[in-house]
Amino acid sequence: CGIIGYVGTEDARPILRDGLANLEYRGYDSAGVALGGGNVDVYKRRGEISALTEVLPERSDSTVGVGHTRWSTHGEPTDANAHPHTDESGDVAVVHNGIIENYDDLRAELEVRGHEFTSETDTEVVPHLVEEELASGLGLVEAVSAVVERLAGSYAFAVVAAGHDGIVATRRGNPLVLGHADHGAFLASDVPAFVEHTRRVSYPEDGDIVHLTEAGATIYADGEEVNREVVEVEWDAEAAEKGGYDHY
Numbered sequence: 032c033g034i035i036g037y038v039g040t041e042d043a044r045p046i047l048r049d050g051l052a053n054l055e056y057r058g059y060d061s062a063g064v065a066l067g068g069g070n071v072d073v074y075k076r077r078g079e080i081s082a083l084t085e086v087l088p089e090r091s092d093s094t095v096g097v098g099h100t101r102w103s104t105h106g107e108p109t110d111a112n113a114h115p116h117t118d119e120s121g122d123v124a125v126v127h128n129g130i131i132e133n134y135d136d137l138r139a140e141l142e143v144r145g146h147e148f149t150s151e152t153d154t155e156v157v158p159h160l161v162e163e164e165l166a167s168g169l170g171l172v173e174a175v176s177a178v179v180e181r182l183a184g185s186y187a188f189a190v191v192a193a194g195h196d197g198i199v200a201t202r203r204g205n206p207l208v209l210g211h212a213d214h215g216a217f218l219a220s221d222v223p224a225f226v227e228h229t230r231r232v233s234y235p236e237d238g239d240i241v242h243l244t245e246a247g248a249t250i251y252a253d254g255e256e257v258n259r260e261v262v263e264v265e266w267d268a269e270a271a272e273k274g275g276y277d278h279y
Contacts, residue, residue, distance in 0.1 A: 033057030039215015060108035065124035066093035067191035099126035106151030118162035129186030
């Protein structure tokens with residue numbers, strides 16, 4: 032699967048859509064985006080990126096959002112199983128690449144506490160867990176940090192939540208790259224998602240918690256703020272395209 036996130040000064044909708052198109056080699060049976068800000072609005076569809084484009088608004092006022100293109104593992108390729116996944120209120124949205132190995136146990140615990148699920152995916156436990164941590168009074172960075180302690184598996188995921196600034200993301204075993212542009216900050220599974228916007232990138236390490244805001248990326252390791260080297264990508268967007276061939 033492929034994920035992308037953007038926080039900045041421009042309309043997030045076309046940036047996320049184009050970024051997903053650039054990541055379509057990572058997944059192509061469903062796609063979706065969550066546009067954040069005051070509320071969280073989710074759009075997702077089974078099929079290729081073109082199916083998602085049909086249901087996206089022509090423009091939005093949101094300058095923050097996350098997107099996902101899926102290669103099905105847990106659950107068939109359906110609208111319900113497409114990412115992003117949300118809690119019951121729709122205030123927390125998550126895009127995820129990887130596997131939550133203990134999702135059965137976590138889902139059973141959540142159902143006992145009254146949570147209801149709408150998909151067959153392992154991912155859906157994450158927004159419900161984040162919802163509980165936010166309800167306890169934690170901020171989004173702290174809530175994601177607490178949830179990570181309960182997850183087994185390998186993953187990269189990104190979270191947006193109504194009333195909380197920016198995007199919070201983390202990784203363990205699966206790829207995540209940050210992009211640093213004049214008009215905002217990016218995260219993605221791979222550089223082609225945003226290389227037409229910036230070639231300045233950095234690579235979070237396993238266990239890092241990343242908070243993307245309009246001001247840039249703040250990275251935490253074991254609760255302490257850390258720096259990860261920013262490097263310049265030397266190739267351009269055309270180098271990541273098919274160049275007339277049928278396959279990558």
